Amino acid sequence: MQPAQEMFRRRVVQAALRLTEGTPMAASTYEQQLLEQFVCGQLTIEEVIRLVDAAPPAPGWPPGPAPAGR
Known part of the structure; x- marks a missing residue:
């Protein structure tokens, strides 16, 4: 793989991980290993x-569903 392609992939993956950080959709350790x-x-x-x-x-x-009142 060319360095430019790897750098592009790394930036896209890092952006997705930051976007989902602290949410129920955050990547597990296993998912992070696969992404690497x-x-x-x-x-x-x-x-x-x-x-x-x-x-x-x-x-x-x-x-589960969000608690009532939210």
Whole structure:
């Protein structure tokens, strides 16, 4: 993989991680490891999605409904 492509992928992944940080959609450690493999060109984004979909759900996912009054 060319350095420019890796740098672009890293910026996109970092932006997505920042956007979801502190939310129920924040990436798990496993998902972050897969994303790092995508950044380095070891996995395609399709492979990342397939592996995430095949993994057992994280504890507390999906989140329940918001408490009343919010």
